[in-house]
Amino acid sequence: MSHRLAVLLIRCPDRPGIVAAISRFLYTHGANITDLDQHSSDDAPGTYFMRLEFQTEGLDQPLEDLRPPFAEEVGRPFSMDWTLRSMAERKRVAILVSRQDHGMLELLWEWRRGDLPCQVSIVVSNHPDLRSATEALGVPFHHVPNSREIRAAAEARMLELMGNVDLVVLARYMQVLSPEFVRRFPSRIINVHHSFLPAFAGADPYRQAYDRGVKIVGATAHYVTAELDAGPIIEQDVGRATHRHDVEDLKRMGRELERRALARAVRWHCQDRIIVHGNKTVVFA
Amino acid sequence: MSHRLAVLLIRCPDRPGIVAAISRFLYTHGANITDLDQHSSDDAPGTYFMRLEFQTEGLDQPLEDLRPPFAEEVGRPFSMDWTLRSMAERKRVAILVSRQDHGMLELLWEWRRGDLPCQVSIVVSNHPDLRSATEALGVPFHHVPNSREIRAAAEARMLELMGNVDLVVLARYMQVLSPEFVRRFPSRIINVHHSFLPAFAGADPYRQAYDRGVKIVGATAHYVTAELDAGPIIEQDVGRATHRHDVEDLKRMGRELERRALARAVRWHCQDRIIVHGNKTVVFA
């Protein structure tokens, strides 16, 4: 079904006439809108966000040929940031892991079942442990040792191995990435943090949560920025804790929350459902 | 803020060009779209649903004068069912209750605080018990005894008292309404049923839930149709139950769920966020 759909994602200064201009353009070229979601930020001057799905069968020309006229007639006049993509094109995804397998396995599993619309092209780990689990699911695995001292070389090697990926997923990758690495993938690195951010940023959040005696624990999927654990939040999930939960129980429960929050965030990214605005996200889920 | 907004609610056969036609019309007349939500049903031939909020300050004419040209240029050509309403107009709401106060009090309370955008014009009960609680919140209360034998007369009296209301809310009204009464308010009577429908329709659902040993109980707000507990569902809410909950515990927990489901359903109705389609609802929440 989705092979004949395209997605238009837009951000621009808010002003009257945007919907009219876009919908007229699409209608004129034979696109049939099947889904439309939009949002205006309430800061001043406002910003306008839109996600549009349309069927491409009736187009009067190939999708790629629509880009230049769209840029000229709509994009430039409204000062838009925009992307236009066929949903048949799958984003290429690299997964970075350390030793914990739950985040990675959830993604690979959903992907194998067809529930994650992307191409998982590689798994890279700073430990060799998950090689067989990864390869058993048909995905190439590379062991690239990493640590503070050898970070530059390790990252260079990873970039070489990953090639031209659209998205990097940190599925519990226990190494800090360099600012240079992060800058290469703006709003294109997703991390899962094992707490309900901004509570318990930093190390060992389940221990922190246990010590504070919280009654609800959480997990957070967010885009990675230069500042640790402070990037735009995409999705969070929570579960109830009681005095009976020790740290190991919280970790076990947390793994379930991490899997859910991460899988949703990656799916939404792959479906072009997320627009970053400042340090926040608009998610058209 | 919301005084200068209007809502356009639309249902029509799905076909290309709807968004373009509507947005061009609004743009031409100076309306600035601030919120737009739409949906296409996936049955064939499809049905298209849309909700649009726009600012009315820049309109080239009064809102009411837009109706005839909209009907001619957009409504008729696309065979639309549509309503266009200023959000400054408050819907008139009648609440029917019996002895239980929680649903009614939740609504009156939210309404007093300004969180429920409507005009609660009357409370009618078949018992006198809630008179002082109602009047203390500034709402007229009428006691109209009702039972199967005197139903026709009771309903006639209620209609007379309610006058021209836009919505009737059954906040645990323990009398069955006649088909004639229901027919006067198509998709304009909201009931709260104290179970997770379609499970446990009919009488004493908490007892039924207890006897079945379910681990989650619920409440359902729905539009009333001729068939009991079978109308279009608007909202449901749930809570966890364990073997420790007896029937009274389930009732207590259920009251919280009923309050939440009912309050959301009434708010959404009053904000023109609901479109009924067959026996289901589209809720632009």
Add this chain to the structure above:
Amino acid sequence: MSHRLAVLLIRCPDRPGIVAAISRFLYTHGANITDLDQHSSDDAPGTYFMRLEFQTEGLDQPLEDLRPPFAEEVGRPFSMDWTLRSMAERKRVAILVSRQDHGMLELLWEWRRGDLPCQVSIVVSNHPDLRSATEALGVPFHHVPNSREIRAAAEARMLELMGNVDLVVLARYMQVLSPEFVRRFPSRIINVHHSFLPAFAGADPYRQAYDRGVKIVGATAHYVTAELDAGPIIEQDVGRATHRHDVEDLKRMGRELERRALARAVRWHCQDRIIVHGNKTVVFA
């Protein structure tokens, strides 16, 4: 039903034989245990917590006469902190509020319906606004202006008015209490903070949550200690937020969460279901 029940609440160093000693004592005196909950902390040396409900009809002597032998035969040998209370005795509760009514109304409402087993003896506010709402529900209301400059006098006046209360509830009381006041009510002042602590402690948490772009917001009921917003957490509740929620929407949603978290915390306290241990709570809910 609950008039013939008593509750025994216990904290002591963990060691073998505690359950045996308590249950033998109760059995010998004709008490029939109907509910028993216990927990051992996993720190070393461990602490043991227990809550026991038993029927008092078969007791061989009045409940109060059981206290001395229990202290001698069980309490002292096991170095217990313990309370023994008939559930027919209702705790006396004072509610402190400022201008926001939702927390107070939720409590008064549940109390009037019999769902909150306590005696709400007084409402004190630093503003006069909620007088009529309080008095309409049959509870005395006192206006005691308060501010940093007159805090000592204001608190003295409040103490005089409250008399001998068992629990003080801060239902959005926007004044800081003095350390002296807090010290008078150890683990007997419950506050509701309008965020998911420890995230967004301090002022204007909904604004903070909005600015951070979180996808879930929360509310926290906790015991008050000398350090602001850092006392033992009793209960938390959460709800989903999206980019569509502005600060006012978060506040509205938050009011619902605050009401639920606060009502549960107060109910559990009044039913002797909570034991404070260090900066955490054991909640036998």
Add this chain to the structure above:
Amino acid sequence: MSHRLAVLLIRCPDRPGIVAAISRFLYTHGANITDLDQHSSDDAPGTYFMRLEFQTEGLDQPLEDLRPPFAEEVGRPFSMDWTLRSMAERKRVAILVSRQDHGMLELLWEWRRGDLPCQVSIVVSNHPDLRSATEALGVPFHHVPNSREIRAAAEARMLELMGNVDLVVLARYMQVLSPEFVRRFPSRIINVHHSFLPAFAGADPYRQAYDRGVKIVGATAHYVTAELDAGPIIEQDVGRATHRHDVEDLKRMGRELERRALARAVRWHCQDRIIVHGNKTVVFA
């Protein structure tokens, strides 16, 4: 840690003195109680349920030698159904599947990580599809074709292959089991049904849920009895649906709910946390 723990699970007619008798017995023999959960049913005459965990290091004799004296001194006098088991003994589990892998993979995955305290000894399927996925995780896989016509032979073959298992898990096994098969495993077959029972029992529940327009969908893990989808419910989980979810979306969301409900039910069973009473369960979770 759990190697030195034992679990005592008890059901008996309710009467005074049960806790005293059990705790005295255990104390006398050197057992240190670390967890105790109990419940009294509120029907008359009541039934008493208890789960006790205790450390076995201090026992005055091997665990198995405690059984005869316990039976004589406690079990018989109180007419108890009881089991006493070391937590080091792992229950043997057989999983029956058809083509859908999500339930099975969730269990195998948790089991491999050590989060599911049992021994998964075999997977049997009426289709060959899941062989490699199962064997990759180190579990023997057997393909036993099944259908109404060959049911007796198929079940005989399955029983032979499974050998002496303690629990049979139907992880979306799309064949009806015979009453004879079910009778061999009383309260020892767990099924996951892909709806919020009792709503949408029978075939194609997601289609039923879609057609009814519910706003919340669910999954149910329950013990299998002779009557289809009517056995004692162990656990349920739910998720929110909107008008945007088509049947495929509900199925995808449902898979997540099924995995969670099933994994919890199996974990609780393996930890002796469940007692069946009539058509309901007591779950000491």
